[in-house]
Amino acid sequence: MLQISHYTKQYSTGGAKAVDDLSLHIRPGEIYGFLGHNGAGKTTTIKACCGILDFTEGEILINGMSVRKQPLECKKIMAYIPDNPDLYEFMSGIQYLNFIGDVYQVPADMREKRIAEYSADMGITDALAEKVASYSHGMKQKLAIVAALMHDPKLLIMDEPFVGLDPKAAFILKKFMRRFCDNGGAIFFSTHVLDVAEKLCDKIAIIRGGKLLADGDINTVKGNESLEEVFLELVDDIRVDEDAAQEGEKHA
Amino acid sequence: MLKLLLKTRILALADQFSGQTKGKQAINVRKIALLACTAVLTLCLFGFLLSKILKPLYINMAGMDMEWLYFAMVGGLAFLVSFMFTSIYAQGAIFEAKDNEMLLAMPIPPSAILGSRISALYILNAFFSVAFMGAAGVVKLTAGGAADIGGVILYVISAFLLALISTTLSCLLGWLVSLITRRIRRKAIFQMVFSLLLLGAFYAVFLGDINQHLKTITDNSEGIAGVFRGVLYPFYAMGVACTGKDIGMFLIFAACCIIPFALVCLALTKSFVRIVTTRSGVKKLKYEAKALRSVSPVLAMTKKELNRFFNSSSYMLNAGLGLVYSLGMTIMIVVSANSQSAGATSAATSAAAADPGFFENIVNIIGTDGLKLVFGLLLASLAAFSYISGPSISVESNNIWILKSSPVTASQVLRSKVYAHLIVALPFSLVCSVIMAAAIPEMGLFAIVFTFLMPLLAHIFCAHIGVIANLYLGKLNFPSIAKAVKSNSAALIPMLTTAVISLLPTILFFTVLKESGVSFRTIAVISLVLPAVLDTAMYAFLHSSAAQKRWDRVGQ
Numbered sequence: 001m002l003q004i005s006h007y008t009k010q011y012s013t014g015g016a017k018a019v020d021d022l023s024l025h026i027r028p029g030e031i032y033g034f035l036g037h038n039g040a041g042k043t044t045t046i047k048a049c050c051g052i053l054d055f056t057e058g059e060i061l062i063n064g065m066s067v068r069k070q071p072l073e074c075k076k077i078m079a080y081i082p083d084n085p086d087l088y089e090f091m092s093g094i095q096y097l098n099f100i101g102d103v104y105q106v107p108a109d110m111r112e113k114r115i116a117e118y119s120a121d122m123g124i125t126d127a128l129a130e131k132v133a134s135y136s137h138g139m140k141q142k143l144a145i146v147a148a149l150m151h152d153p154k155l156l157i158m159d160e161p162f163v164g165l166d167p168k169a170a171f172i173l174k175k176f177m178r179r180f181c182d183n184g185g186a187i188f189f190s191t192h193v194l195d196v197a198e199k200l201c202d203k204i205a206i207i208r209g210g211k212l213l214a215d216g217d218i219n220t221v222k223g224n225e226s227l228e229e230v231f232l233e234l235v236d237d238i239r240v241d242e243d244a245a246q247e248g249e250k251h252a
Numbered sequence: 253m254l255k256l257l258l259k260t261r262i263l264a265l266a267d268q269f270s271g272q273t274k275g276k277q278a279i280n281v282r283k284i285a286l287l288a289c290t291a292v293l294t295l296c297l298f299g300f301l302l303s304k305i306l307k308p309l310y311i312n313m314a315g316m317d318m319e320w321l322y323f324a325m326v327g328g329l330a331f332l333v334s335f336m337f338t339s340i341y342a343q344g345a346i347f348e349a350k351d352n353e354m355l356l357a358m359p360i361p362p363s364a365i366l367g368s369r370i371s372a373l374y375i376l377n378a379f380f381s382v383a384f385m386g387a388a389g390v391v392k393l394t395a396g397g398a399a400d401i402g403g404v405i406l407y408v409i410s411a412f413l414l415a416l417i418s419t420t421l422s423c424l425l426g427w428l429v430s431l432i433t434r435r436i437r438r439k440a441i442f443q444m445v446f447s448l449l450l451l452g453a454f455y456a457v458f459l460g461d462i463n464q465h466l467k468t469i470t471d472n473s474e475g476i477a478g479v480f481r482g483v484l485y486p487f488y489a490m491g492v493a494c495t496g497k498d499i500g501m502f503l504i505f506a507a508c509c510i511i512p513f514a515l516v517c518l519a520l521t522k523s524f525v526r527i528v529t530t531r532s533g534v535k536k537l538k539y540e541a542k543a544l545r546s547v548s549p550v551l552a553m554t555k556k557e558l559n560r561f562f563n564s565s566s567y568m569l570n571a572g573l574g575l576v577y578s579l580g581m582t583i584m585i586v587v588s589a590n591s592q593s594a595g596a597t598s599a600a601t602s603a604a605a606a607d608p609g610f611f612e613n614i615v616n617i618i619g620t621d622g623l624k625l626v627f628g629l630l631l632a633s634l635a636a637f638s639y640i641s642g643p644s645i646s647v648e649s650n651n652i653w654i655l656k657s658s659p660v661t662a663s664q665v666l667r668s669k670v671y672a673h674l675i676v677a678l679p680f681s682l683v684c685s686v687i688m689a690a691a692i693p694e695m696g697l698f699a700i701v702f703t704f705l706m707p708l709l710a711h712i713f714c715a716h717i718g719v720i721a722n723l724y725l726g727k728l729n730f731p732s733i734a735k736a737v738k739s740n741s742a743a744l745i746p747m748l749t750t751a752v753i754s755l756l757p758t759i760l761f762f763t764v765l766k767e768s769g770v771s772f773r774t775i776a777v778i779s780l781v782l783p784a785v786l787d788t789a790m791y792a793f794l795h796s797s798a799a800q801k802r803w804d805r806v807g808q
Contacts, residue, residue: 087651112541
């Protein structure tokens, strides 16, 4: 569904590479977690997959179509949820959803059904008449999620989707993500919440300084350790057990 | 703490002139220096122009031994102007500043936050006060008025005290507007109407016939003096204090300025936290599902652009003010044309009578039929002040990801911005043309067609060039819509080019071609053809791969 091949991004000619030779393959039915510290290159990669950011080298294919060469066809079958839900604040929630429905040319009856269903799931139905400007961060995030699902995408690309969500909405989103992929969709998302990644993801990729450190099936990547331990070992070169032992010795 | 906050406010003021505030210390110092230089230069220019108007007034008043009335009237004018300008600023800067909550969360006393904001407001008021009173003082000295050191000191202090009155009233009005806008849904429309009323009052006071005003003042000086002694007593006290003859009146004036200012500061300090943290008093709307209508992506984006425009008073006021001007100018021309002609003489003759020197020259060159074409050209040139599409890409700002990740082409996005501009501007243009065609006597078919087509083509030009300029020169990192509209260099291009393209053939005619035998009607036809050709070319550009490539680079 999403194939990233030798993706390299350099913001300025001769400057440092924000992402260097990244290759990933996200297949239908997979929830693919993208882990890394702040500034590791996650958002840069995600934005390139959505056609928002151009890239220096490599190729990104969505359902076999190049994001560069056939951007519109790619965008029609995917949806993007950014880390910071900057939505049109001058619109009401329903106006925003209707706008997205128009842009993706979702038939009116279909969008009414989906708005009713997803808004109820996210618990924002009553607030749809209000201006987005009056929404809390979490409500904006929920609205962005509902908007992303309006055109029934096959690929969901999400940047930190759980930030700002209340426990109920986070639970519903996780359930939805699983159901979405069980029905043949694919999800590529970044997160800092390692517990969520561990429980939710089929595959993960860990990135540091723009370079891929590890990727693959979650159980293969973490082995017998917890994802947190593996992540810290890979990204920060910290041996969690050794640190804990040293800490224990000090206290002793 | 107050010093630091005040510095931040001054940098924010400097930001109005030179872009972003973020940067190094040296850049901040440069910005404050630039602000100071701009202020001094503006003061000198403004003072010079003002002194030309004030001189006859001073001579008249001094001749009647009513020098105090001269100072009282100048003080009143200074108060009016500064109040009109700063009351618009006060609401946003004090009560609806975005950083209010952030600063309140810090260990900063609310009085310091409020103090810094009121101080910045006072500086703005003092600027106007010093400009007016400075010019008035220079006029007195150059006209031979006597002054001693004590009198000059009292005068200077009075000028700075005067700014306290407008600061006090600006704070109160800003507070009132803030209270009202929290309780209404159509906040932007209310703010725009409020601002237009203030601007209208300003124009009514200052753009009339100055000579007529001066004559009225001189003829009614006794009556006006009575009003000042009674209703406008603080200004009377100031007028007498400025003559340097009465320290008692100076003290009364000082008390009139300081006591209300202190009371307002005290009241605002007590209620500042409540005012800025109280949420909207508007009742929450509950959504009830209704049938949704689907439209094309271009129409959806056009509606979105219109929604943004009509929800921002800054956007409407700054980028759409030309539409109000064109309506105002149309009414002025029509009234002028009909007031003396009563249908018997032509509009041209009437206009010539209104301003004999200027219009007679024009009529001599282009004839009365040609003058009727000038009305259409004037309307077209005013299209330059309606640069709605000019900042339309910059205002996307952090929302740009929505369009960039949506399955829409650059052509669709850019055309929607052009269409939104035209949907707002063209009805005004048509109404103005209809009024002119219907109300100006003996227009003739060619002049009527020209009066319709020329402004129409100018608006289409302005809409296209605005989008293209913003596509190439626009930034996305403006912190607000107001900033993107007001401080956007890309918005200047549609203003300048629309005015030039509308008037270029006419300017060439009057400067180079008037002796060449070319008729003004030919120039009018060229005036139509030039924007028509450019409009077509720009429309084609919006569909081109070059536009797509450029759009792809936006936000990279």
